[in-house]
Amino acid sequence: MSDDVFLALANPARRRLLELLADGPRTAGDLAEQFDMSRPAVAEHLQVLRRAALVHDEPVGRRRYYRLEAAPLKQVGDWLHPFERFWRERLRDMADLVEKEIPDD
Amino acid sequence: MSDDVFLALANPARRRLLELLADGPRTAGDLAEQFDMSRPAVAEHLQVLRRAALVHDEPVGRRRYYRLEAAPLKQVGDWLHPFERFWRERLRDMADLVEKEIPDD
DNA sequence: GCAACGTGTCGGGGATAGTTGACATGTCGG
DNA sequence: CCGACATGTCAACTATCCCCGACACGTTGC
Numbered sequence: 001m002s003d004d005v006f007l008a009l010a011n012p013a014r015r016r017l018l019e020l021l022a023d024g025p026r027t028a029g030d031l032a033e034q035f036d037m038s039r040p041a042v043a044e045h046l047q048v049l050r051r052a053a054l055v056h057d058e059p060v061g062r063r064r065y066y067r068l069e070a071a072p073l074k075q076v077g078d079w080l081h082p083f084e085r086f087w088r089e090r091l092r093d094m095a096d097l098v099e100k101e102i103p104d105d
Numbered sequence: 106m107s108d109d110v111f112l113a114l115a116n117p118a119r120r121r122l123l124e125l126l127a128d129g130p131r132t133a134g135d136l137a138e139q140f141d142m143s144r145p146a147v148a149e150h151l152q153v154l155r156r157a158a159l160v161h162d163e164p165v166g167r168r169r170y171y172r173l174e175a176a177p178l179k180q181v182g183d184w185l186h187p188f189e190r191f192w193r194e195r196l197r198d199m200a201d202l203v204e205k206e207i208p209d210d
Numbered sequence: 211g212c213a214a215c216g217t218g219t220c221g222g223g224g225a226t227a228g229t230t231g232a233c234a235t236g237t238c239g240g
Numbered sequence: 241c242c243g244a245c246a247t248g249t250c251a252a253c254t255a256t257c258c259c260c261g262a263c264a265c266g267t268t269g270c
Contacts, residue, residue: 003117010115011258012108015184022187028217041259043218048257062216062267070191077185077192079120082127084182086175116228134246146229148248153227167237167246 002075004052009076013037014045018054021068028057028064107180109157114181118142119150123159126173133162133169 008014013035020031032042046066049055056067113119118140125136137147151171154160161172 006117006120007115010112012111013258015111018188022191029215032217037258038260039217040219040261044258047218059217059266064217068191070188073185073188074192076181077189080178080182080185083123083175083178086127086173087179087182118228132246133248137247142228143230144247145231145249149228152248164236164247169247 002072002079005054005072005075008048008052008054011045011048013042014049017042017045017049018068021055021066022070025065025067028066031066107177107184110159110177110180113153113157113159116150116153118147119154122147122150122154123173126160126171127175130170130172133171136171 016034017031020026020034028043028046029039031046032039035042046055046057050057053072054069056069058065058067121139122136125131125139133148133151134144136151137144140147151160151162155162158177159174161174163170163172
């Protein structure tokens with residue numbers, strides 16, 4: 001179920017699409033221009049994002065506007081949360097180490 | 106570069122492996138027992154995690170212990186962070202709505 | 211109407227992922 | 241030493257992903 005979201009994020013082009021849409025809605029063609037690959041390729045990436053409910057699309061005339069739907073990303077945050085303590089601990093350890101190794105100058 | 110990490114997380118079996126390892130190091134066979142698939146399949150999933158530097162393995166006698174290496178997960182957290190405001194805003198909106206619709210009782 | 215535009219989808223081809231059974235390697239217990 | 245164990249890796253098959261060119265469909269402007 002949350003599987004679709006993690007799968008959507010597995011591709012750098014799709015992550016970039018979400019970043020672009022974070023600044024506001026954009027048309028399909030406008031989005032496609034930002035990439036080196038062909039327009040159909042981008043269209044398929046958008047389909048994957050649609051399937052994961054990460055974007056919402058709305059036709060306006062002969063254009064189609066895509067809008068970010070960030071809610072499903074919360075699932076990623078929720079999954080990640082129990083692991084955060086690991087790198088936080090590590091960060092604290094490093095800070096302690098620096099403090100100990102280089103008392104001052 | 107951080108591509109490997111997102112790719113590693115795209116598979117539910119690999120996410121489950123990381124969850125299991127969050128409780129402490131485990132042997133390869135012990136991990137494999139937790140899944141319905143064959144032992145070699147789990148071994149290859151572990152290889153993907155190794156490639157993403159999400160686990161560290163250490164042979165002890167004829168066993169091999171796998172240990173979580175959570176640091177690369179921070180990349181996911183960093184990527185996700187700019188999006189958090191979206192569902193937080195949404196959560197606040199919902200809270201406001203509840204407060205307005207149901208003043209008190 | 212009709213040509214040009216914006217976009218989705220289909221067919222296909224190459225690459226990679228996921229799974230398994232069989233085999234190879236190294237390690238422990240007697 | 242030798243059989244049993246724990247594990248990694250290989251060969252092979254299938255499924256899925258990623259990308260493209262080509263086509264189809266609706267919309268706009270004249």
